[in-house]
Amino acid sequence: MKQGKWRFLTRRVGFYLATAWSAITLNFLIPRLMPGDPASVIVRQLQRQSGESVSPETVAAIQKLFGDPRAGLLQQYWDYLVSIARLDFGLSVSRFPTPVGELLGAGLPWTLLLVGTTTVIAFLLGTGLGIAAGWKPGGRLDGFLSPLSTFLSALPYFWVALIALYVFGLVLGWFPLGGGFDPDLYGGPGFLGSVLEHLVMPAATIVFSAFGGWLLGMRNMMVTAVSEDYVLLGRAKGLSAGRVMFRYAARNALLPSVTGFAMAIGGVLGGALLTEIVFSYPGIGYLLYDAVSKRDYPLMQGVFLLTTLTVLLANFVADSVYVMIDPRTREAGR
């Protein structure tokens, strides 16, 4: 049994390492598959945009990332792998000569704070209400919550965010219009409060839009579980309603949601794009938006790589957690 579990885990690790390697390789290859020499195309573009000649340092930085046309492809690939291993993602073009790694490092905590916490809150809130709604399908709570969450899920997120920004930010002035904190308070005593104040609106809009999906998913699984024989047996045993509801019905209904939750955590970095653009929140999503609008290829590639690796990591965690919470999958993994 124990041995089976370990073998299962090592096999999964191997699979994910291979996937990560292919993602990195694709990230290396795609720019180089562009017609012509990508580095000089980008240099020319930059020149056209700024109207002045690009400094030799920038050219060197771009060539380092997209390959010195004079070096062979294999040599370039090797150089790329070595720099990735050193967490060196090259230099940003739009904010030259700031290293991409530094920009990612600055954006990461904000995104994790905003999207990480809201994903957890939306999951807990939606799943909890879903358990309650699905326990008595067609009951009063179900009759209220299920249509409501269908309605909320159908609202486009950017619209919700813009309305919130307009009403609570502009008209009522309850919350700041954008940013992650008040620069005047940076490092000072009021800093934490200012961070929270800036967090409320983007966080609330995410939770508002996301919890309905969790609710519906959990509610539907719960409806299925409630009609299972093991729930009937739980009732026949004379256990308390709460125990039957959580240990028998919800414990089984939760299994698919846990996978969904882990995937959602993986999507945290990529999923914040709209929120961070609307609220000018200084996270990874805003960074990507900025990079795209300024054609900062090194930065874009850095964001893509980071996003890909997070999704992979989350998938791996989801797989491993699933093995822990559903004993039946352990057998299959042998």
Added chain:
Amino acid sequence: MILDVKGLDVDYVSAKGAVRAVNDVSFQLRRGEILGVAGESGCGKSTLIMAIMRLLRPPAALTGGEVWLHPRDGEPVDLAARTDRELRTLRWRRIAVVLQSAMDALNPVARLSAQFADVLKAHGYRDAGKRTAELLEMVGISPDRARSYPHEMSGGMRQRAMIALALACDPELVVMDEPTTAVDVVMQRQILSQILQLRDRLGFSVVFVTHDLSLLVELADRIAVMYAGRIVEIGEAAGIYADPKHPYTKGLRDSFPPLRAPVTKLSGIPGTPPALRDLPPGCAFEPRCARRFGDCAERRPELLPVGGGLAACHLHDRERAHV
């Protein structure tokens, strides 16, 4: 007497109106007795026992009748009149259940030990581990299997574990809903003889539901045969099998090979059970009955004494008239 069911009605409620799945069912169960309930799929036998256990789920609802439980100590209780909360202390301590498929009935994500422990603790047993080992040994399962998950056990072992689980709180009545349908014939025999042994040792009563009449002859003291929501015949097991009074019982008997005697000739019952929504005004079995005559289509036969038991069939009207 342990159980006295009086005029039980169960309706399935839908937008098109209510459909009566169990209709005016009455019977009594003696202490230590095994009562077999037989009938085709959809005759209401499973609905009946779920109603007795007060485990009906919507759209099924108990709409009439009484279910008197006579505990060995204390006053009789009408289960039909109790709330869910009041029933909790009676559940499993007085009435336990064994369901058709243990694979579906055991919680797939909990170890066997946990599924024994929660019910034992809920009913005030202190040393759940010791009691679990004792119960598993009673049905011939090694106590170290308590750490297993349901999917790690064979079908027969799971089913026996369910029986052990049902006996956890020393119940007075065990309701069994086709507990041997999901296992092979060899395991079926083993389980049946185990049930008999345990009954003799522990003295609980059993209501055993199945579609297989030949199996009940081996196991049950008395048999009730159901058709279209009603009991059409009830009596001593041997008598019912040797000399069925209702043509439906006879048809049911001849549809299954006997467990012990050599196979002679199997003949099914022609036709299908009637739609409960649209029952004929007379005897519900009349359209399929080989021995129907004049009155059958118009007048519904009552369940009346015939021989040693009761049967609902006009064939015996004349006999009774002579008595």
